[in-house]
Amino acid sequence: MSGEQDMVPETRVLAIASHVAYGFVGNTMATYVMQSLGCEVAGINTVHFSNHTGYRQVKGTKTSAQEIRNLYQGLSQSYLTDFDVLLSGYAPSAAAVEAVGDIAEDLKRRAESKPGSFFWVLDPVMGDLGRLYVSEDVVPAYKKAIRHADLILPNQFEAEVLSGVKISTVADITAAITAIHATYSIPHVIVTSVQLSRLGSSTPASTLTIIGSTIRSDGTPRLFSVDVPALNCNFNGTGDMFAALMVARLREAVFSASSSSSSIEQLKSTRSWVSPDDVAPTDLPLATATEKVLSSMHYVLERTMEARTAELAAAEAEAGAEADTGETDEQRQFRKHLRETKAGEVRLIRNVHALRNPKVIFRAREWPSS
């Protein structure tokens, strides 16, 4: 019983993101996801909150940029920085983004003599649905820091902010990714969850599309997409889940012994794991990793939907049986919101098998380059 058959190759990750006591977002999500796939995870927490902000009320503290630097210095002074991957998510200020950027630069510098031995996955958490939810000075801080990133995971809005391309048509997505490759020399980009039907495509409104690309040697994008059915629920932490699964599955795609063709063998020691130009978009490690990641996520989120429905039905029955609580309508509405948010917490723990052994049900397709 070695028990390691479900695990990705050994991977040491430094994860810098938020921490919540209750529920699953940020590092609280990412740490468990990566650990359950076999990764060693060191976590620097950028906030210490009671719960995620989807509840609309939260208590706790933010970590200062100096505290983030200080924790990293603590690792450094005891020779605890032999990381294979940096995964960075929410940082609560421009100074914190800079601190994360400096940590990434230091880790890159240490790995310089061994190409492929260090990789930075950066989720440029800035906003969503046309709106920034960080202060404005965070944007230029990210634009500077991402030049050292190997893979970035913007949502549609963040891709617009970084590329300067307003995404109004399907072709704009291609233009935005092309611009991100070119402007920041970022080798891998994935734009998470785009609703193509809103961009004039005939794709059903119930479909979400994930579009990724690994750069070619001439700087052009090598694009693929994966469609998934949208679930009718406002989950929190799914971006963090995507990023964490991606770390593990990308390492697996590049380092797994089963991928023993010689081009894969070379890929391990290629800077940023950029595949040779003759590798087709759908054969990219990034594409095969995305297929597994989305398959795991869909299973877990479907189970979450079911559990949410059952939990809310039980709660409603209980609330109905309660005597008049003297609450105002507004209070009752807010309590309902809290109940629904709690019921929507991702059901990670009891569905861990689907993280470890996903049944791959989604497939990457080539996405037009122009």
Add this chain to the structure above:
Amino acid sequence: MSGEQDMVPETRVLAIASHVAYGFVGNTMATYVMQSLGCEVAGINTVHFSNHTGYRQVKGTKTSAQEIRNLYQGLSQSYLTDFDVLLSGYAPSAAAVEAVGDIAEDLKRRAESKPGSFFWVLDPVMGDLGRLYVSEDVVPAYKKAIRHADLILPNQFEAEVLSGVKISTVADITAAITAIHATYSIPHVIVTSVQLSRLGSSTPASTLTIIGSTIRSDGTPRLFSVDVPALNCNFNGTGDMFAALMVARLREAVFSASSSSSSIEQLKSTRSWVSPDDVAPTDLPLATATEKVLSSMHYVLERTMEARTAELAAAEAEAGAEADTGETDEQRQFRKHLRETKAGEVRLIRNVHALRNPKVIFRAREWPSS
């Protein structure tokens, strides 16, 4: 593929203990251990350190008592306090111990109408080997707080501090546990790792003994012991590992559907899960849980020893190949200490199967009551 066959019954835990970025102690250990067995864990971190103190240098911050209270208030205001178990470990001040005590009281009060629905496992972290490593005012804070605990996990020194009994003979252990039951009305006690050979017993020096007890209705102890072979390595975080596994295995012993005899059925709704007087010491849920806990731990720690040896051999070879580094002897010694401490970090992640499916190799025996 339900995947839940290796998991304990659903358990929601609030875990209050320290957090380290690198390695496994405190909540960093306990959270993953409990999650891997199927528990939902909400974590309030009492310190945010780069690494554990065994490295002899650490950076980071401590959480104030007010911040601990504040995080709990955050959970409270959003109705996120439906915990089955509180697991509390290191608290960095007397005020923090009081804050944890107040949180426990609040959770107990909420569960009052449903006996058995809430249980507090308290690790009274104060010192070891005859020496306090917390400030002196933490001791009276613990003496006050533990009156609400259901199970406490002192080491030999902490058992002395709490009981007022100096443990010089084997019989003194019994006296100390009897005093803890009587003085604080604590239903369950486990004294973790005693070296009986130092107390005049003929037990080999290479054996560690764990002694536990569940109180009888007349206040007398119901004692059992489990012997394990000592491993020749100074591990960190093993107390936290023990506590976390105990939470999961005790819940399993009390709540598992497979234990479907009617006395077990009643136990679930008995305050503090205290078994009827006719249950023998070795048949206690506490005893069967301890057997599983120690079997998991022994496997993981043996694998850790092996990995440590291999890692150090590789590091020595590399260090030998290095050019003269210009270090002083003292610097070289300290670097060796850091290397050894890092190599001794518990290998949790890749041995998770032994947490989930331990082969039970240790058995509880009755321990004399006088």
